[in-house]
Amino acid sequence: MKIIRLTLGGLLLIAxxxxxxxxxxxxxxxxxLMLLSYDWPRARGWLKFSQATMRNSARKLDRFMLLRKLNKFK
Structure with missing residues (x-):
């Protein structure tokens, strides 16, 4: 099972x-990264980093879109 998880995780990572x-x-x-994080602690760190980066960029995009929408009505 570990070999399948590592192979599939590696293929998904490359893709x-x-x-x-x-x-x-x-x-x-x-x-x-999620599949690889079961076996490699370094992948777990990269997974946390990428999730935090995506969360921050989504917040910035939401704020930008809200400000754009509010400026449109002025």
Whole structure:
């Protein structure tokens, strides 16, 4: 089971990196890190970092869209 988890996690990680550079989704990267984090502590750290980065960027985007919407009505 560990070999399958590491293989699938590695494939998802590589696909996620490629799709992050090309127009695509970063969810594959998160999925790959999640699978790898069961066995590698370093992957767990990268997973926490990427989740925090995505959370902060979503907050900034929400704030930008709200301010844009409020300025539209003035």
């Amino acid at each position: 996620g990196i490629l799709l992050t550079l090309l127009p695509g989704s970063i969810l594959l990267l998160i999925g790959g």
